[in-house]
Amino acid sequence: MAKGKEIASVCSQKMLADGIYSMWIQTERIGIQAVPGQFIDLYSRDGAKLLPRPISLCEIDQKEGRLRIVYRVAGEGTREFSRYQAGDPVEVLGPLGNGFPLKEAEGKRAFFIGGGIGIPPMLEAARQFKGEKTAILGYRDSHMFLVEDFRRLCPVAVATEDGSVGVKGNVLDAIRAEGLKGDVIFACGPTLMLKALKQYAEEKGMECFISLEERMACGIGACLACVCQSAETDSHSHVCNKRVCKDGPVFRAEEVKL
Ligand SMILES: Cc1cc2nc3c(=O)[nH]c(=O)nc-3n(C[C@H](O)[C@H](O)[C@H](O)COP(=O)(O)OP(=O)(O)OC[C@H]3O[C@@H](n4cnc5c(N)ncnc54)[C@H](O)[C@@H]3O)c2cc1C
Ligand code: FES
Numbered sequence: 001m002a003k004g005k006e007i008a009s010v011c012s013q014k015m016l017a018d019g020i021y022s023m024w025i026q027t028e029r030i031g032i033q034a035v036p037g038q039f040i041d042l043y044s045r046d047g048a049k050l051l052p053r054p055i056s057l058c059e060i061d062q063k064e065g066r067l068r069i070v071y072r073v074a075g076e077g078t079r080e081f082s083r084y085q086a087g088d089p090v091e092v093l094g095p096l097g098n099g100f101p102l103k104e105a106e107g108k109r110a111f112f113i114g115g116g117i118g119i120p121p122m123l124e125a126a127r128q129f130k131g132e133k134t135a136i137l138g139y140r141d142s143h144m145f146l147v148e149d150f151r152r153l154c155p156v157a158v159a160t161e162d163g164s165v166g167v168k169g170n171v172l173d174a175i176r177a178e179g180l181k182g183d184v185i186f187a188c189g190p191t192l193m194l195k196a197l198k199q200y201a202e203e204k205g206m207e208c209f210i211s212l213e214e215r216m217a218c219g220i221g222a223c224l225a226c227v228c229q230s231a232e233t234d235s236h237s238h239v240c241n242k243r244v245c246k247d248g249p250v251f252r253a254e255e256v257k258l
Pocket of ligand 2: 215216219220222223224225226245246
């Protein structure tokens with residue numbers, strides 16, 4: 001699939017929760033080609049920041065070529081993006097990565113699991129999935145985002161670490177407390193959460209696909225900045241590595257060591 005840089009334009013930007021922003025951008029090509037689980041690289045206008053910032057696609061409007069990203073202000077790059085307003089240009093590269101294998105799981109009972117800032121890519125994945133679906137969303141506290149967007153698609157279980165909303169604990173506590181049953185897991189979130197889900201899937205005999213968010217540089221598979229450990233030898237580097245930006249970010253859980 002062709003990927004490249006283009007100058008997109010900001011359609012809208014709003015704050016969803018403290019430090020969490022939602023931005024729709026109009027693209028010429030990326031929005032038409034993108035699939036759930038892929039990401040884009042956003043370039044800063046500050047020439048001193050040479051590396052683009054990878055951000056997952058939260059919603060894809062293929063008809064109009066528009067994309068929604070939901071992101072946390074983590075440092076200078078994302079702080080700059082949060083100041084953009086409707087009509088502003090933004091340089092983007094994409095669509096990048098492989099995406100979730102939703103077709104393979106069609107007709108099965110799927111869990112769409114997101115933890116913290118891993119929640120956004122699960123929205124478009126859940127939207128495009130054809131089969132029975134449940135979203136399980138994990139937050140630190142009551143400063144939640146995207147819950148209503150998920151509720152418009154499917155039943156939602158919420159876990160908060162402080163117990164202020166939903167089940168107290170993590171996404172697995174919510175699955176157990178609500179007696180949820182599924183055949184396949186699609187997930188994105190902190191490594192500890194993904195590790196626990198991988199083990200849970202093994203125990204329950206479920207398929208499990210996880211999206212990793214390693215630090216990245218080139219974003220297109222050329223620099224090896226983003227490698228993770230894989231169970232088998234990689235055909236590109238001939239060691240037990242996978243490039244998260246190109247071979248992923250979505251992997252079958254048993255493919256990678258966490
Ligand atoms: C494939 C992929 C998809 C992503 N999708 C999203 C998304 O949908 N929404 C979102 O908010 N963020 C997402 N991220 C993380 C996002 O790219 C970083 O938060 C961003 O690059 C930080 O840039 P910055 O200039 O604001 O901060 P920097 O100044 O570069 O860093 C600020 C802090 O963030 C940490 N950080 C930077 N990059 C990452 C990373 N990849 N993972 C974890 N911590 C990091 C740094 O260690 C530092 O502590 C994604 C990352 C990847 C690799
Ligand atoms: S970021 Fe360069 S290979 Fe992945």
